[in-house]
Amino acid sequence: MTDIENLFARHKTCVAHRRVHFDLAARRDTLRRLKHAVHTREDAIIAALAADFGKHPAEVRLTEILPVYQEINHALRHLSRWMRPKRVMPGLTMIGTSARLRPTPKGVALVIAPWNFPFNLALGPLVSALAAGCSAIVKPSEMTPATSTLIAEMIADNFDPELVAVVQGGPDVANALLAQPFDHIFFTGSPAVGKIVMAAAAKTLASVTLELGGKSPVIVGPDADIAKAAKWIVWGRFFNAGQTCVAPDHAYVHADVHDEFVAALYAQIAKMYAGNAALAKIINARHWDRITALIEDAKAKGATVIGDTDRESRRIMPTIVTGAAPDMEIMKEEIFGPVLPILSYDDLDSVLGQINDAPHPLALYVFGGKSLADQVTAATTSGSVGVNLTILPFIHPNLPFGGIGNSGMGAAHGKHGFDAFSHMRPLLRNRFIPLPLIFPPYTATVEKLVKFVVRFVRR
Ligand SMILES: NC(=O)c1ccc[n+]([C@@H]2O[C@H](COP(=O)([O-])OP(=O)(O)OC[C@H]3O[C@@H](n4cnc5c(N)ncnc54)[C@H](O)[C@@H]3O)[C@@H](O)[C@H]2O)c1
Numbered sequence: 486m487t488d489i490e491n492l493f494a495r496h497k498t499c500v501a502h503r504r505v506h507f508d509l510a511a512r513r514d515t516l517r518r519l520k521h522a523v524h525t526r527e528d529a530i531i532a533a534l535a536a537d538f539g540k541h542p543a544e545v546r547l548t549e550i551l552p553v554y555q556e557i558n559h560a561l562r563h564l565s566r567w568m569r570p571k572r573v574m575p576g577l578t579m580i581g582t583s584a585r586l587r588p589t590p591k592g593v594a595l596v597i598a599p600w601n602f603p604f605n606l607a608l609g610p611l612v613s614a615l616a617a618g619c620s621a622i623v624k625p626s627e628m629t630p631a632t633s634t635l636i637a638e639m640i641a642d643n644f645d646p647e648l649v650a651v652v653q654g655g656p657d658v659a660n661a662l663l664a665q666p667f668d669h670i671f672f673t674g675s676p677a678v679g680k681i682v683m684a685a686a687a688k689t690l691a692s693v694t695l696e697l698g699g700k701s702p703v704i705v706g707p708d709a710d711i712a713k714a715a716k717w718i719v720w721g722r723f724f725n726a727g728q729t730c731v732a733p734d735h736a737y738v739h740a741d742v743h744d745e746f747v748a749a750l751y752a753q754i755a756k757m758y759a760g761n762a763a764l765a766k767i768i769n770a771r772h773w774d775r776i777t778a779l780i781e782d783a784k785a786k787g788a789t790v791i792g793d794t795d796r797e798s799r800r801i802m803p804t805i806v807t808g809a810a811p812d813m814e815i816m817k818e819e820i821f822g823p824v825l826p827i828l829s830y831d832d833l834d835s836v837l838g839q840i841n842d843a844p845h846p847l848a849l850y851v852f853g854g855k856s857l858a859d860q861v862t863a864a865t866t867s868g869s870v871g872v873n874l875t876i877l878p879f880i881h882p883n884l885p886f887g888g889i890g891n892s893g894m895g896a897a898h899g900k901h902g903f904d905a906f907s908h909m910r911p912l913l914r915n916r917f918i919p920l921p922l923i924f925p926p927y928t929a930t931v932e933k934l935v936k937f938v939v940r941f942v943r944r
Pocket residue numbers: 597598599600601602606624625626627654655656657659660673674675676677678679681695696697698699729730731819821847888893
């Protein structure tokens with residue numbers, strides 16, 4: 486038996502014997518312990534993310550630590566209601582029964598996390614798994630060794646390994662874990678690896694939540710408040726150096742406001758990133774090479790590019806690509822870096838056509854009046870829609886967060902995350918249902934009764 490098989494078997498046994506935290510008090514205790522563990526390590530988390538890719542402490546607090554506290558507090562506040570069995574009305578044919586839907590822990594959960602928000606995206610789904618009463622094995626990203634090691638130590642110091650365990654490693658370790666018959670797999674990462682995860686889950690029939698990525702467009706309409714649009718788009722595109730799944734990937738800007746918008750972008754970049762102290766590094770040289778190759782290809786195909794790069798420090802300064810066109814590589818793959826291509830448009834229908842011809846995005850942003858937002862929302866499909874803001878649908882505690890098609894399946898956060906790790910188990914109790922009156926033998930009276938019942942239901 487390998488270490489992973491052994492660990493999984495121990496989780497399975499504990500879950501089967503309800504030895505892990507199952508009732509409300511125990512789950513709350515687990516969540517409080519997790520909160521305390523994070524609270525006592527805030528400085529270490531900031532240091533780990535600085536070591537992994539130069540994230541600014543304020544950004545770590547806002548995008549890695551705060552969302553985890555929010556997820557824990559929200560669960561602590563609402564868990565008792567989420568866990569309560571829900572009464573379900575009987576409908577005509579079930580009169581004489583009482584029905585309840587009881588959220589039941591799925592069992593042993595696997596959480597596979599990416600590198601871009603390595604703390605938040607490992608811990609957030611873990612909160613949902615623990616709130617739902619599951620045990621969990623977490624595999625953080627191998628690309629952020631300092632943060633992943635910190636997560637492993639923090640969990641080992643605070644939890645029985647049969648309740649929560651962290652297994653570190655890359656694709657090999659992920660695949661060894663995926664071979665185990667988990668009860669639910671929560672994967673956050675690229676669409677390419679999402680397909681590998683789903684294929685593996687098909688072998689064990691594990692249910693999956695897939696939080697994937699893709700190109701999230703933003704549309705800036707002729708009636709947009711340009712200064713406000715530029716502020717939200719610069720913030721959403723460039724924090725974490727653009728390595729954000731819900732970042733606006735490229736912008737369609739109405740020709741009437743194009744020049745004003747581009748000027749406003751530069752003004753905002755100068756304001757937010759003067760001196761570049763706030764800008765994170767690109768995660769590694771491979772990604773730096775990939776992103777700068779996209780920039781070079783756009784330049785070679787006629788785009789105007791403003792923004793500096795430095796391989797030594799793995800920095801790419803906030804970069805604007807004007808005159809971008811669909812044939813450029815930068816318009817074909819998720820950029821996942823601090824680069825914003827701008828496409829000028831006159832005809833909204835052609836923009837909607839381009840969005841609909843591409844895989845469904847994780848997020849879609851619209852800047853403009855209500856009628857533009859309504860028109861775009863009605864004509865397209867995406868994981869979420871943000872109007873006159875960016876990123877925030879991810880942070881809202883009561884909105885489901887998830888993609889559709891290429892950008893993912895299922896939902897995370899709050900009650901939706903709890904539901905992902907729960908089986909809604911129907912419980913139907915017989916009180917005085919008269920159905921046995923029409924059990925065989927089918928005498929003339931029974932037949933008449935059956936006919937009557939069918940007529941009654943049909944009417
Ligand atoms: N929807 C969301 O919530 C969300 C959040 C963050 C990132 N993302 C997406 O994640 C991607 C960036 O993250 P990433 O580069 O870490 O993603 P990734 O898919 O390369 O890696 C994610 C995880 O999968 C593992 N993995 C990698 N290759 C594997 C393989 N062949 N078999 C099994 N496991 C494998 C990694 O070790 C890591 O833990 C982007 O596409 C981004 O949009 C989505």
